[in-house]
Amino acid sequence: MNIEGNERFIRGWEKLKEIDGEAGEKVIQSLKNIAPDLGRYTIEFAFGDIYSRQGLDLKSREIATVAALSAMGNAEPQLRVHINAALNVGCTPEEIVEIIIHISVYAGFPAALNAASAAKIVFMERGIIANT
Structure with missing residues (x-):
């Protein structure tokens, strides 16, 4: 992947690190051997442009993002990354829980329950709640 002089990639990589930190970098690295272009597109488009x-x-x-991924109901790995990102950029755990409760009205209880489970895992990993 030749990124030299690619402003979108550079801007996107910096934004990815700012928002997702190590978790985002791991996602991109996981694509390196299977779909490196998908990783590049994610960096350039999602983070470099949007x-x-x-x-x-x-x-x-x-x-x-947390609302959209929660509503999908089937994107737990991405939701966990973005719950971490939300915490990284200033969301409180209480706000994340409120987002999940709010989407239950529009996406249904199964999606909200899945999202709550993902949030619990992230909160436990970060020491926000005890393993119960």
Whole structure:
């Protein structure tokens, strides 16, 4: 992957590190041997173009992302990364729980229960709640 001079990639990589930290880097690394172009597209488009836009701050973007992934009901690995990201950019655990409760109205209880389970795992990993 030749990234030299690729402003979108550089901007995206910096934004990815700012938001997701090590978890985001691990996602990209996991694609290196199977679909490196998918990793590059994720960095360039999602983070270099979309996350870098003006109009919403990073906290608002992560609220939207956590809501969307929660509503999908089948994207737990991505949801866990973005729950971590939401915490990294200023969301509180209480706000994340409220997002999950809120989506239950629109996406149903199964999606909300799956999201709550993902949040519990992230909160436990970060020492926010005890393993119960």
